[in-house]
Amino acid sequence: MVEEFISNENQITDIILIAIGLLILMSFAIVLFFYFSRKKIIKTELEKAALEIEYQKELLQNTIVTQEEERKRIAQDLHDAISSKLNVVSLNANFLTDSDITVSEAHKIGESIYKVTATVLENSRRIAHDLLPPTLEKFGLQAAVEELCEEIAETQKFQLEEAVDYPENLLSSANELHLFRILQELFNNSIKHSEATKITVTLHTEENHVSLRYSDNGKGFELSKARNAKGLGMSGIENRAILMNATCEIESRPGNGIQVTITSRP
Amino acid sequence: MTEMIKENVIDFIGDVTVFLSLFLPILYLKGFTKFGKAFKYFTIYLVLIGLVQLGSKLHKVFFEGESTLFFFFYFLLFQFLSLSMFYYHLLRKKFIKIVIVVGLLLFSMQYVLDPSLYSRYNPIAAVISNLIIVIYAILYLYQSLSHKKTDFVFISSAILIYLLSSSLIFASGNLVLNINIPISVSDTLVNVNRFLYLGFQFIIIIEWWKNYSNFNTSKS
Numbered sequence: 001m002v003e004e005f006i007s008n009e010n011q012i013t014d015i016i017l018i019a020i021g022l023l024i025l026m027s028f029a030i031v032l033f034f035y036f037s038r039k040k041i042i043k044t045e046l047e048k049a050a051l052e053i054e055y056q057k058e059l060l061q062n063t064i065v066t067q068e069e070e071r072k073r074i075a076q077d078l079h080d081a082i083s084s085k086l087n088v089v090s091l092n093a094n095f096l097t098d099s100d101i102t103v104s105e106a107h108k109i110g111e112s113i114y115k116v117t118a119t120v121l122e123n124s125r126r127i128a129h130d131l132l133p134p135t136l137e138k139f140g141l142q143a144a145v146e147e148l149c150e151e152i153a154e155t156q157k158f159q160l161e162e163a164v165d166y167p168e169n170l171l172s173s174a175n176e177l178h179l180f181r182i183l184q185e186l187f188n189n190s191i192k193h194s195e196a197t198k199i200t201v202t203l204h205t206e207e208n209h210v211s212l213r214y215s216d217n218g219k220g221f222e223l224s225k226a227r228n229a230k231g232l233g234m235s236g237i238e239n240r241a242i243l244m245n246a247t248c249e250i251e252s253r254p255g256n257g258i259q260v261t262i263t264s265r266p
Numbered sequence: 267m268t269e270m271i272k273e274n275v276i277d278f279i280g281d282v283t284v285f286l287s288l289f290l291p292i293l294y295l296k297g298f299t300k301f302g303k304a305f306k307y308f309t310i311y312l313v314l315i316g317l318v319q320l321g322s323k324l325h326k327v328f329f330e331g332e333s334t335l336f337f338f339f340y341f342l343l344f345q346f347l348s349l350s351m352f353y354y355h356l357l358r359k360k361f362i363k364i365v366i367v368v369g370l371l372l373f374s375m376q377y378v379l380d381p382s383l384y385s386r387y388n389p390i391a392a393v394i395s396n397l398i399i400v401i402y403a404i405l406y407l408y409q410s411l412s413h414k415k416t417d418f419v420f421i422s423s424a425i426l427i428y429l430l431s432s433s434l435i436f437a438s439g440n441l442v443l444n445i446n447i448p449i450s451v452s453d454t455l456v457n458v459n460r461f462l463y464l465g466f467q468f469i470i471i472i473e474w475w476k477n478y479s480n481f482n483t484s485k486s
Contacts, residue, residue, distance in 0.1 A: 027427040034407040
């Protein structure tokens with residue numbers, strides 16, 4: 001009887017102790033689980049942050065490269081279209097100061113100066129226009145895109161099809177400029193590299209979405225290679241699309257032209 | 267001989283836990299105004315538990331042989347209230363306040379219906395209030411998964427381990443206090459609880475040392 005009692009008592013103690021042990025083990029397991037999950041999550045978050053920083057760096061690098069190229073282009077433009085012409089004017093003006101020239105000669109020189117200054121004026125206007133088209137600021141995106149298309153059509157290099165439908169002030173002026181620059185860049189690429197004969201531009205508005213579709217029938221390119229080429233138009237277009245919070249789809253294959261769709265998110 | 271050493275060691279551990287119960291509030295009171303509301307409520311918890319421990323120790327000295335079980339009532343009540351408020355400020359969830367009110371209503375109803383519970387052992391209230399706090403601790407650990415800061419992560423882990431295991435000890439309280447079961451069984455459980463409580467207190471010290479001691483906070 002007594003033995004039975006003792007063994008009963010031992011059993012109860014044992015069971016309780018085992019249960020406590022199991023609970024401790026279980027709670028340790030939960031704590032360890034949290035500890036390791038936490039470690040893993042923080043690690044992946046750090047990796048994500050590093051990736052983000054890397055991407056930002058690349059973006060900055062691209063911006064700087066584009067900026068430098070733009071400066072180079074402006075410098076070239078200023079030199080070719082203005083400085084060299086003003087040289088001619090300066091030379092001619094110098095002739096005028098000579099005392100021993102005839103009236104007819106002076107007249108001729110004056111005419112030449114007038115002509116050259118007129119070209120310089122026209123050139124400086126064009127350069128300013130290229131840098132920031134006044135139409136965009138004064139009359140909005142629709143007019144600016146139409147004007148740009150007209151200018152491109154005037155070159156007679158392509159058959160240009162355009163359909164522009166954009167209500168005023170739907171996008172912020174900054175985003176309008178982004179969209180305009182994207183279109184400019186796309187035209188530039190087509191002119192410089194594509195050997196295309198036909199370009200289609202559609203600016204379409206549906207509810208609050210604005211989408212720009214651009215396609216040409218040029219020689220196209222390998223998309224992955226174009227992305228890696230720093231300072232090229234493609235990454236610039238994508239960056240601008242990111243900045244205006246729009247989606248950017250670029251499709252191109254060698255021999256198959258290019259199709260770009262930019263869709264702004266409201 | 268070995269029995270005596272064992273008893274001495276266990277008594278020593280008991281004394282250490284009582285000493286730490288008084289020492290920890292002092293440690294935490296130093297930063298009472300510095301580290302926000304959650305820290306304040308945890309300090310209040312430590313102070314209240316320290317007072318209960320001190321009271322029960324003094325009661326044992328002055329009224330030898332009398333039951334100290336009613337201190338257990340205050341221990342549970344203070345623990346439930348202060349830790350609930352502690353997690354309310356960490357988790358920022360409204361339902362915690364509702365749980366506090368509902369819990370208090372239920373427990374007071376229990377005591378109104380059976381006033382003699384006050385001087386007896388109340389395993390249901392003990393287990394339920396402990397488990398509620400354990401659930402908060404798990405929620406907080408989950409919430410802190412993606413945070414780099416480790417505020418109260420040690421304490422929450424310790425609360426999870428200690429309260430969960432001690433719940434079972436409290437739950438088996440009335441069973442082992444049964445007349446038919448010799449005192450040695452309940453002694454064993456009390457001793458296990460002491461060990462667990464000592465570990466709990468050590469982790470509270472570690473939390474303080476890692477996150478709130480001058481040594482570490484001045485560095486970061």
